[in-house]
Amino acid sequence: MMTNLIYDEAMSTPSENLRMVHEMARDFAEKYIRPHVMDWDESQEFPIHIFKQLGELGMMGVLVPEQYGGAGFGYFEYVAIIEEIAKVCGSIGLSLAAHNSLCTGHILQFGNDEQKQRWLPKLATAEWIGAWGLTEANTGSDALRMNTTAVRDGDYYIINGSKNWITHGKSSSVAVIMARTGERGDSNGVSAFVIEKTTPGFTHGKKENKLGMRASETTELILDNVRVHKDNMLGQEGDGFKQAMKVLDGGRISIAALSLGIAKGAFEAAKAYSKQRQQFGKPICDFQGISFKLSDMATEIEAAELLIHQAAYKKNVGEKMTKESAMAKYFASEVAVRAANEAVQIFGGYGYTKDFPAEKYYRDAKLCTIGEGTSEIQKIVIAREILKD
Numbered sequence: 001m002m003t004n005l006i007y008d009e010a011m012s013t014p015s016e017n018l019r020m021v022h023e024m025a026r027d028f029a030e031k032y033i034r035p036h037v038m039d040w041d042e043s044q045e046f047p048i049h050i051f052k053q054l055g056e057l058g059m060m061g062v063l064v065p066e067q068y069g070g071a072g073f074g075y076f077e078y079v080a081i082i083e084e085i086a087k088v089c090g091s092i093g094l095s096l097a098a099h100n101s102l103c104t105g106h107i108l109q110f111g112n113d114e115q116k117q118r119w120l121p122k123l124a125t126a127e128w129i130g131a132w133g134l135t136e137a138n139t140g141s142d143a144l145r146m147n148t149t150a151v152r153d154g155d156y157y158i159i160n161g162s163k164n165w166i167t168h169g170k171s172s173s174v175a176v177i178m179a180r181t182g183e184r185g186d187s188n189g190v191s192a193f194v195i196e197k198t199t200p201g202f203t204h205g206k207k208e209n210k211l212g213m214r215a216s217e218t219t220e221l222i223l224d225n226v227r228v229h230k231d232n233m234l235g236q237e238g239d240g241f242k243q244a245m246k247v248l249d250g251g252r253i254s255i256a257a258l259s260l261g262i263a264k265g266a267f268e269a270a271k272a273y274s275k276q277r278q279q280f281g282k283p284i285c286d287f288q289g290i291s292f293k294l295s296d297m298a299t300e301i302e303a304a305e306l307l308i309h310q311a312a313y314k315k316n317v318g319e320k321m322t323k324e325s326a327m328a329k330y331f332a333s334e335v336a337v338r339a340a341n342e343a344v345q346i347f348g349g350y351g352y353t354k355d356f357p358a359e360k361y362y363r364d365a366k367l368c369t370i371g372e373g374t375s376e377i378q379k380i381v382i383a384r385e386i387l388k389d
Contacts, residue, residue: 021077024057025084029092037089040215041360044207047215048171050092051099052126061124062100064108069121075250075312079257086261087268090364091215093261094371097254098167098216099123103130106176106247107194110234119174119194128173133163133221134244141377143178144241148223150179150191157181157233159193159226162205165371169219170204173197177223178240192240194232201226212363249322250315251372252329256308259332259368263304266336266343266361267297273356274346284346293342301339304332323385330378333368340365 032050040047054060062078064070071077078100086093104123107115122128139145148161159179166175174196182189195202205220235243271294274285284290307328314321340361344351351358369375 015076018076018080021073022080022084025059025081026087028054028057028059029085029088033085033092034088037215037360038354040089040091042214042354044209044214046095046168046171046217047092048129051095051129054096055124055126058124059096060099060126061104061120064104064120064124068108068116068124070124074316075253076309076316079253079260079308079312082254082257083261083264086258087265089215090258090262090265090361090367091213093258094213094216094367095167097251097258098132099126099130101251101254102132102167102247103172103174103176105250106132106192106234106243109247109250110192110239110243111194114231115194115234123174129168129171131166131168131172131175131221132247133166133175133177135163135165137162137164137220141374143244144185144187144190146178146180146184146190148177148179150181150193150228152181153227155230157191157193157228157230159195159223159228161223163221163223165208166204166219166221168217169221170207171217175202175221176234177221178244179223181237181240187241188238190241190244191237192234192243193228194234195223195226195228199226199228211366212360213367248372249325252325252378253308253311253315255368255372256304256311256325256328256332259329259336259365260301260304260308262361262365262368263297263301263332263336263339266340266358266365267294267301269357269361270294270297270343270346273350277348290346293346297339297342300335304328304335307331323382326373326378326381326385329373330375330382333365334375336365336368 058071059081061070062073066072082093082097085096107119123130134143136146150157150159177193177195178190180189181191201224203222205222208218274290275283277284311321311324311328314324343358344362347356347358350356
């Protein structure tokens, strides 16, 4: 098993608390998730009861302070939890990450105290599942061109439009939605609203039939003359896009941790299989062609882990980490794809069947290079940051 890089706040000495968090998440995943992974994948079931259990353990409000019902942990613990869950099931890891870093994270970062008291306790305990809506069908990475609008009407806003690729679009009880309150393409023309799913006119569309991450629910969200009070706006009118970009900085750490877990899961499965599988009278790990694959996988995984911990450290101490989180997300997601691909190759024909774990890692990994900013977008972000001077 690969060594986990576990550090304290100063990034210098091992933290016993972090070890306990790793063990808690690992034990939960093995006991409650692993036995059902393929059933959920085949049926595309979103196992909401699992998230209720995760909420009881504080893992649905990892970063939320205790005063709002959360665990009050930092980003090292958060990365550890996402990683351990994703090693067993990328789908559950993805939903856990989306709930924590997007909907909950947006309210935590930009809500006033009244808003935090109103929504965070329910989200942190998984009484409510959260969703987050930025992307639309015709915008993708060009989010400023969104068509969803919010028009002021006295103390209310009337919101019309739709959002696509929304994690928990059907099962969520509340969502943070970005809507245009100004001109299309204006970074000061978007505002963020917290909208409860019981609000008239707020519904979900079809559930996507996906290649991977099939137990993580993805749907369209539809807003038809949804009337929302001004008190549901996060920050000031026009702040929404800038808020979303900052939320995505932290979200990239989430997807990097998700990628790390998938990569480690694929690596560990491939390594174990290579020790058991016999060819020409010896384990296939004794052949250089296989051992070199494992060497490359292990090296890239540890490099990705270091990038993630660098970004997590900067986030913990409040430093700007746009470049670091983009690097971590970009590199770790590409590593996950390569590791999953090599795992299938090491398993050979068995890697192509659903009786062995490699094919699911392979299907799940690809989403990591797309969600919360594609690899190409990460390169743009990185280039912009390194060329500033």
